[in-house]
Each structure stands twice: as C-alpha cells, then as structure tokens.
Amino acid sequence: MENGKKYNKKPQKDAKAFKGGEKKKYDSRRDSFREEEQNEGLIVGRNAVRELLKSGRTIDKLLVQKGEREGSIVVLVAEAIERHIPVVETDRAKLDKLTNFAVHQGVVAMAAEKEYCTVEDIIAIAEERGEKPFIVIADGITDPHNLGAVIRCAEGVGAHGLIIPKRRAVGLTPVVSKASCGAIEHLAVAKVTNIAATVDELKERGIWVFSAEAGGTPYYETDFNCPCAIVLGSEGDGVSKIVKDKSDYITSIPMYGKVNSFNVSTAAAVILAEVSKQHRS
Numbered sequence: 001m002e003n004g005k006k007y008n009k010k011p012q013k014d015a016k017a018f019k020g021g022e023k024k025k026y027d028s029r030r031d032s033f034r035e036e037e038q039n040e041g042l043i044v045g046r047n048a049v050r051e052l053l054k055s056g057r058t059i060d061k062l063l064v065q066k067g068e069r070e071g072s073i074v075v076l077v078a079e080a081i082e083r084h085i086p087v088v089e090t091d092r093a094k095l096d097k098l099t100n101f102a103v104h105q106g107v108v109a110m111a112a113e114k115e116y117c118t119v120e121d122i123i124a125i126a127e128e129r130g131e132k133p134f135i136v137i138a139d140g141i142t143d144p145h146n147l148g149a150v151i152r153c154a155e156g157v158g159a160h161g162l163i164i165p166k167r168r169a170v171g172l173t174p175v176v177s178k179a180s181c182g183a184i185e186h187l188a189v190a191k192v193t194n195i196a197a198t199v200d201e202l203k204e205r206g207i208w209v210f211s212a213e214a215g216g217t218p219y220y221e222t223d224f225n226c227p228c229a230i231v232l233g234s235e236g237d238g239v240s241k242i243v244k245d246k247s248d249y250i251t252s253i254p255m256y257g258k259v260n261s262f263n264v265s266t267a268a269a270v271i272l273a274e275v276s277k278q279h280r281s
Contacts, residue, residue, distance in 0.1 A: 122161030148179020149265030216250025
C-alpha cells in the first residue's frame with residue numbers, strides 16, 4: 001500500500017467535474033483585526049502580558065505596536081519568540097480599536113479559550129473509542145464564526161478532533177467559543193506550525209487525507225469508510241495548493257444553482273455528516 005498505509009480498502013479515485021468552482025479573491029494574510037477580536041480574551045499592557053507568559057497558558061499571538069522597541073517590551077517579544085508564539089506588528093490605531101482605547105503600552109496578547117492538545121492526543125481519542133480516526137483539518141479559516149460553526153459540526157458528527165494552523169488563521173477566541181455553542185468544550189483541538197507537514201505525518205500513520213475542493217469526486221460517491229482526515233479550506237482561497245497536492249483524494253459538493261460554492265461551515269456540515277454515516281454503517 002502506498003504511503004505506508006495499512007488500510008486495505010482504497011477509496012474511490014475517479015474524479016468528476018464540479019460545477020462552477022471559481023473562487024473570489026481574498027487576502028488571508030491580512031491582519032485579523034475585525035469585530036470578532038473583541039476585548040474579551042485579550043491581555044493588555046506589559047505587566048499583564050509578562051504575567052501571562054509566566055503562567056505558561058496557551059497564547060495565540062502577541063500583537064506589538066510598530067516602531068522602535070524599548071525596555072520591557074523587548075524582553076516580552078524575545079520570550080514570545082522563544083516559545084514559538086507568533087508576534088504580529090501592527091499600527092497603534094488598530095491596537096487602540098482592538099482594546100477599546102485601553103492603555104495597552106504597545107503590547108496585547110491573545111490567549112486561547114481552552115488548552116490545545118496534540119495531534120497524537122486526537123489519534124489516541126480514536127483508539128480509546130475503538131474507532132477509525134476521523135479528523136478535521138481547518139486550513140486557514142480566518143472568520144471566527146465559521147471556525148466556531150465548523151467545531152460545532154465536527155463535534156456533532158463525532159469527529160475525534162480538529163487541527164488548525166498557528167499562523168494566518170483564527171485561533172480559539174471568545175467569539176469562536178460562542179459560535180460553537182459549547183461544542184468547543186467537547187472537541188480536542190490541536191494547533192500546528194505547518195499543516196502540510198502534519199498531513200504528511202497523518203499519512204505515515206495510515207490516515208487517508210481528503211481535501212474538500214472543486215474538481216473532485218462527489219462526496220456521496222466517495223468512500224470515507226477508512227481512517228481519514230477531511231481538509232476544509234479558507235473562506236476565499238480554499239485549501240492551499242501544497243496541502244491539496246499532498247492529499248490522497250479530492251471530494252466535492254456538486255452545485256446546481258447559480259452560486260458556485262457553499263460557506264465553509266455549510267460545506268463542513270454536508271461532508272462531515274457523510275463521513276460519520278459511513279463510519280457507522
């Protein structure tokens with residue numbers, strides 16, 4: 001079996017055309033300072049951020065005002081880098097808006113709503129349940145409402161966990177937690193440095209990787225009855241090319257109306273429900 005996989009039932013490979021498929025342009029690299037990043041869940045000011053770093057609590061990112069760094073802020077940035085916490089430089093005006101004009105002293109930390117687990121932890125959950133691994137990968141989702149809805153879908157259909165990237169994507173913010181309607185408390189979430197490398201690791205573990213993208217086999221004709229990971233792409237760009245190329249198969253939702261795609265959380269509900277049905281057949 002290729003890629004060192006032990007599963008002996010090969011999913012269907014014949015791809016069928018996806019109607020439409022044109023994607024709108026979207027810059028997923030832009031700063032994610034929108035209404036979802038409310039002052040809830042933010043740690044503001046140098047002393048508060050220093051204590052947060054000391055606590056060892058999971059931190060999504062450190063936001064630092066552009067310009068010359070001096071004094072204690074240099075130490076805070078150095079410690080964040082040492083702990084592999086993303087450091088994002090931004091304008092003072094954006095920090096002011098984000099903190100509702102609190103005295104931020106040029107530094108704001110964004111802490112996760114819950115502790116992240118590892119990919120190994122997710123696989124262990126499947127083993128403990130005596131089930132084939134069923135993992136969801138969010139490849140660059142930037143809208144917290146979408147990520148929260150995906151978490152709700154994944155937990156509702158019995159997925160064993162969700163994998164998200166450290167950079168260029170939303171983390172487990174308060175808005176994500178609220179949008180998940182409590183599901184975030186019941187689903188294991190791992191945050192990884194590189195989604196493409198994680199896909200390689202999953203394949204080495206015998207897990208088949210399916211990207212939800214245009215141009216693949218219709219989801220209802222795809223054989224998901226195997227250890228699998230379903231990759232859902234960002235709102236505008238979809239699954240990144242490198243992850244798509246590394247995937248074993250592409251699965252699609254045929255579109256028959258005038259719109260050419262579903263919102264990522266809607267697509268998640270459709271495809272993940274099919275995966276769950278097949279795993280329980």
